[in-house]
Amino acid sequence: MGMTITEKILGKHAGLDKVRPGMLINARVDIALGNDITAPIAIDAFRKAGGGKVFDRERVVLVPDHFAPNKDIASAEQCKLMRDFALEQKITHYFEVGEAGVEHALLPEKGIVGPGDLVIGADSHTCTYGALGAFATGGGSTDLAAAMMTGELWFRVPETMKFVYHGKRKPWVGGKDLILYTIGRIGVDGALYRAMEFTGETIADLPMADRLTMANMAIEAGGKNGIFIPDAITEAYCKGRTERPYQFYTADPDATYHSVIDIDVETIEPQVSFPHLPSNARGISKVGDVRIDQSIIGSCTNGRIEDLRTAAEVLQGRHIAPGMRLIIIPGTPAVYRQAMEEGLFATFLDAGGVISLPTCGPCLGGYMGILAKGERSVATTNRNFVGRMGHPGSEVYLAGPAVAAATAIAGRLAGPDQL
DSSP: OBOOHHHHHHHHHHTOSOOOTTOEEEEEOSEEEEETTTHHHHHHHHHHTTOOSOSOTTTEEEEOOSSTTTOSHHHHHHHHHHHHHHHHHTOTEEOOTTTOOOHHHHHHHHTOSOTTOEEEESSGGGGGGGGGTOEEEEOOHHHHHHHHHHSEEEEEOOEEEEEEEESOOOTTOOHHHHHHHHHHHHOTTTTTTEEEEEESHHHHTOOHHHHHHHHHGGGGGTOSEEEEOOOHHHHHHHTTTOSSOOOOOOOOTTBOOSEEEEEEGGGOOOEEEOTTOTTOEEEGGGOOSOBOSEEEEOHHHHOSHHHHHHHHHHHTTOOOOTTOEEEEOOSSHHHHHHHHHTTHHHHHHHTTOEEOOSOOGGGGTOSSSOBOTTOEEEESSSOOOTTTTBOTTOEEEEEOHHHHHHHHHHSBSOOGGGO
16 A cells, blocks of 8 residues: 655655554654744743754754744844844854745745655644645644754654645636635635645646645645645756755555545636635635725735735736725745836835735734724735734635735725726
């Protein structure tokens, strides 16, 4: 009996020829990741456990992105604690303001993570790196502390659900729409502690930016990880970018799956997830007349240059509706510079938008776009729970960059074809 790609990567890192779902394994970690919220807790646990030196200063990655540049005194203390630890440990991949971006946009861009890696991060959206054919999953800060100390961690091998996408995407339908539709179909616990393997003819033509978006949101269906079989698109992305030697894994033809779900992409239109769950998804033609106060385009889900180009294409020559706030948040400094050099910033500013420094910011209710009671925001972020972006009485509607831009123009939920 064969193995899935997830099982193969876990088996390799555990030194085992064969693993099966439900097995407990002790596996070697390639990358251990923390941010300015989770790393300070991990550092405290590291010290209390008697940690002296991290297992490998080149494989521990620390990124201040949630409240940096510092929002207030508390966030300044958090960032200082992480900065001091990075300097003490001589961490190679510590990114200070000016170099830092949203962690899950930054690491693939920098080539820190590669195909076949095993990545643990004290952030639930660490599953982003599955787009590269890596096993990547979120964990707690104490998990991160253990990984920083030993370079190893316990895992329970997950079952795998296989999602097979067929057909050609409609105009304006991207990875965000595919994953919102998928979560809407199976529910927020539909893949609970399972690997979500994305494949099919549609995926074979899907750009890396869209794959990163889909893998990022596997956790929103309860997934342990999301993963793509690496291919020519993966190779083109990694070539000349990825720092370390990498390995492509694939699923065996006789691999065993928990379930196989076929999805006809040609029936999928741009999606919007209504409050207060990512699974509350519906097509843009079915949203009705929903007035919106703010549009956020950015985050670890949709803050890449491809996302900003899509938004600019919709916004070109248009202006946002009266009373609307449009906030553009490039995912990394490199994305910021490229968008500026391509003239996208002029399009955003001419449309009445504002451009933020790279940060997680409003996605988790941090800053740069907090909502007041009764306000509604459309956002290219990944969660729309109660109070996620501010007051518990506010609402967040999840969408891709095309819908977020069109909504800013219309002042209500809308797709580009409805303007």
